[in-house]
Amino acid sequence: MTTGVAGQGLAMAGKKNPWGGSGGGDSGDAGRGDADQGPDSGDADPPSGDKGGPRGEGPRNPWLPGGGEDGKRRSASIEDIFRNRGPEGPRRRGGGPGGPNFRMPQRPGGKSWAPVIAVVVIGAFLLLSSIHLVEPREQGVVKRLGSYSRTLDPGLHFTLPFPIETVDVEDVQGVRAVNIPASNQRAKLILTGDQNLVDLSYTVRWNIKDLADFKFELADPIETVNEVAEAAMRASVAEKTLDETFTGQGRAEIQQRVRLRMQEFLDAYGAGIDVLGVEIAKADPPGEVVDAFRDVSVAEQNADAARNEARGYAQQTLSRAEGEAEAFTKVYEQYRLAPEVTRQRLYYETMERVLAQTDKTVVEADNVTPYLPLPELQRRSRQQAPAGQ
Amino acid sequence: MESIWNKYRWAFVIAGIALVGLFLSAYVVNEEEQVVVVQAGKPVRTVNTPGGQSGAGLKFRVPLFESLRRVDKRVLDLEMRDEEVLSNDQQRLLVNAYARFRIVDPVTMVERANNTDGVRRALEPILNSALRQELGRRTFQAMLTAERGTALANVRENLDREARQYGAEVIDVQIKRTDLPEGAPLQSAFRRMETDREREARTIRAQGTRDARIIRAEADAEAARIYADAFGADESFYDFYRAMQSYEQSFARGEGRGDSSIILSPDNEYLRQFRGRR
Numbered sequence: 123m124t125t126g127v128a129g130q131g132l133a134m135a136g137k138k139n140p141w142g143g144s145g146g147g148d149s150g151d152a153g154r155g156d157a158d159q160g161p162d163s164g165d166a167d168p169p170s171g172d173k174g175g176p177r178g179e180g181p182r183n184p185w186l187p188g189g190g191e192d193g194k195r196r197s198a199s200i201e202d203i204f205r206n207r208g209p210e211g212p213r214r215r216g217g218g219p220g221g222p223n224f225r226m227p228q229r230p231g232g233k234s235w236a237p238v239i240a241v242v243v244i245g246a247f248l249l250l251s252s253i254h255l256v257e258p259r260e261q262g263v264v265k266r267l268g269s270y271s272r273t274l275d276p277g278l279h280f281t282l283p284f285p286i287e288t289v290d291v292e293d294v295q296g297v298r299a300v301n302i303p304a305s306n307q308r309a310k311l312i313l314t315g316d317q318n319l320v321d322l323s324y325t326v327r328w329n330i331k332d333l334a335d336f337k338f339e340l341a342d343p344i345e346t347v348n349e350v351a352e353a354a355m356r357a358s359v360a361e362k363t364l365d366e367t368f369t370g371q372g373r374a375e376i377q378q379r380v381r382l383r384m385q386e387f388l389d390a391y392g393a394g395i396d397v398l399g400v401e402i403a404k405a406d407p408p409g410e411v412v413d414a415f416r417d418v419s420v421a422e423q424n425a426d427a428a429r430n431e432a433r434g435y436a437q438q439t440l441s442r443a444e445g446e447a448e449a450f451t452k453v454y455e456q457y458r459l460a461p462e463v464t465r466q467r468l469y470y471e472t473m474e475r476v477l478a479q480t481d482k483t484v485v486e487a488d489n490v491t492p493y494l495p496l497p498e499l500q501r502r503s504r505q506q507a508p509a510g511q
Numbered sequence: 512m513e514s515i516w517n518k519y520r521w522a523f524v525i526a527g528i529a530l531v532g533l534f535l536s537a538y539v540v541n542e543e544e545q546v547v548v549v550q551a552g553k554p555v556r557t558v559n560t561p562g563g564q565s566g567a568g569l570k571f572r573v574p575l576f577e578s579l580r581r582v583d584k585r586v587l588d589l590e591m592r593d594e595e596v597l598s599n600d601q602q603r604l605l606v607n608a609y610a611r612f613r614i615v616d617p618v619t620m621v622e623r624a625n626n627t628d629g630v631r632r633a634l635e636p637i638l639n640s641a642l643r644q645e646l647g648r649r650t651f652q653a654m655l656t657a658e659r660g661t662a663l664a665n666v667r668e669n670l671d672r673e674a675r676q677y678g679a680e681v682i683d684v685q686i687k688r689t690d691l692p693e694g695a696p697l698q699s700a701f702r703r704m705e706t707d708r709e710r711e712a713r714t715i716r717a718q719g720t721r722d723a724r725i726i727r728a729e730a731d732a733e734a735a736r737i738y739a740d741a742f743g744a745d746e747s748f749y750d751f752y753r754a755m756q757s758y759e760q761s762f763a764r765g766e767g768r769g770d771s772s773i774i775l776s777p778d779n780e781y782l783r784q785f786r787g788r789r
Contacts, residue, residue, distance in 0.1 A: 265541070268541040268569070269568035270542040313655055317652070318703075318707075319700060319704065338542045340585055342588070353687045357686070360655045360689070391611055414708035418711050421711070424716050425716055425720075426719065428719040428720055429726065432725075437730075439734045440737070444737055447738055450752060451744070453752065454752075457748055468755055469755065473781050476758050477773065483772065
């Protein structure tokens with residue numbers, strides 16, 4: 123690739139220079155020279171301006187300051203060019219024909235430089251097109267007159283010059299990654315085996331296994347990789363259920379299967395491509411149903427919360443039971459030592475506590491107080507309550 | 512200069528003609544292409560065909576009489592349009608497939624299809640109909656999964672048979688995409704997924720409630736066992752002990768409890784000493 127471009131550049135330079143050279147040497151052809159070229163050659167040979175013919179000898183270089191009167195060329199520095207650009211510039215003023223005002227130095231014998239320059243340029247180009255530096259991660263295929271000749275491994279190589287042998291150097295070790303769907307594409311939903319849809323994006327990494335196969339066997343290897351990846355992915359996802367595509371285990375299996383499938387397909391096409399790996403970046407439910415999927419995880423949390431609450435209750439209940447049982451047991455142990463006394467004591471203590479906090483009315487037997495002022499008692503107790511606070 | 516020209520004029524002319532003749536007759540066949548040499552509209556030989564004798568490189572022909580037809584030698588792809596296929600259980604599926612083919616007989620290809628695009632045009636409807644026919648025999652589920660392999664092998668065979676007539680060999684047919692068609696089928700699939708998840712969520716919640724209930728009940732049972740173990744030691748004392756606790760709970764003043772008034776009869780056991788009885 124690189125040599126090809128360099129070759130073209132050189133070829134163009136080779137075409138340019140001989141024209142300029144011959145033009146300067148012979149006739150009014152110089153007028154057709156490029157803007158860059160004129161000043162350059164002119165600088166190389168300042169006195170050539172003297173030789174500029176009188177007006178009307180031929181088309182003059184329109185890019186140069188008009189040398190009509192004295193024939194002397196001014197240096198064509200950038201400032202001059204811009205200064206002369208105005209309406210009063212020489213482009214207007216000196217639009218008329220002028221003589222060619224630069225020349226190559228004379229060759230001994232008065233011959234043209236053109237053949238010499240042409241030979242040098244072509245020679246350099248041929249030399250450059252036969253030297254090839256192949257970098258460590260690269261390989262190059264050599265085609266001799268269109269026919270595959272050999273593969274170049276990394277290192278410095280010499281081939282026959284262009285156009286007999288052409289070399290195409292390609293990075294073979296470098297891993298190329300394809301994202302599917304590409305970032306500018308809309309997500310395509312993939313059908314799972316249980317007829318659900320999953321929104322999947324993945325990356326395929328590959329490199330070149332055999333450069334000659336890669337170059338000559340497939341019309342469009344990169345597009346083929348994309349298509350094969352999609353076919354393999356859809357076939358593999360169709361073997362799994364939706365839930366499996368969400369789990370790590372299922373995903374790993376899908377990745378593995380896609381890789382093997384792709385390799386199988388590509389080998390069948392003789393693509394010369396190694397599929398290094400397939401990674402699923404994202405496996406999500408489609409946007410339309412994502413709420414329902416979220417609700418499932420919410421439900422899981424709810425269920426867990428309910429279980430936790432129940433466990434809390436259980437611990438509380440058991441602790442309380444143990445506490446009460448223990449308290450009873452302790453008291454009972456003492457009670458057994460002196461049953462009657464303990465019983466009496468507990469009775470009186472409890473009554474004390476109870477009656478100390480309640481309103482008490484002792485009703486004398488039978489005839490004394492037949493009327494129970496219950497509402498009044500209640501009122502009194504209600505009045506007491508705020509006062510007590 | 513002039514003298515050289517005069518001296519070798521004929522040599523120059525002959526060399527020039529020879530050069531022009533060389534340029535007209537020599538041609539380069541690239542590794543990735545094959546060439547059919549056509550003489551007056553009739554293919555006479557091929558260069559660099561798969562399995563053929565002569566490979567790529569510099570070749571010669573009779574100028575003017577023989578013209579060249581360059582044909583791709585590489586594996587080409589045949590892209591199918593999205594095709595709606597009806598499974599035998601009346602479900603629709605949008606299928607998109609591709610085929611990979613290679614021109615193995617460029618003479619036939621040139622005669623019958625003119626160029627590779629012609630082959631594509633000829634094969635595309637065949638691929639569509641073969642796929643539709645083959646998949647249409649299967650259930651929706653089978654279209655998606657297990658039988659895909661055999662179905663595609665059949666399609667490949669059918670397509671290959673047709674392609675041979677155009678000098679092409681079909682290497683592989685793969686389903687690239689199987690999608691539900693937009694609109695009702697897609698919406699109903701979403702609906703089904705949604706309800707499926709709703710069911711799942713409901714089940715999970717119910718399981719949570721069930722587990723919680725069981726955990727509580729087990730705790731209650733265990734507590735009852737602990738109580739029974741402890742209190743069973745002396746039932747009459749428990750009765751007394753618990754009664755005392757109960758009175759305290761019921762009558763003592765405390766947060767959130769109603770006020771109590773107790774009317775005691777002088778006969779009450781508690782007032783036994785109060786009355787000075789003995």
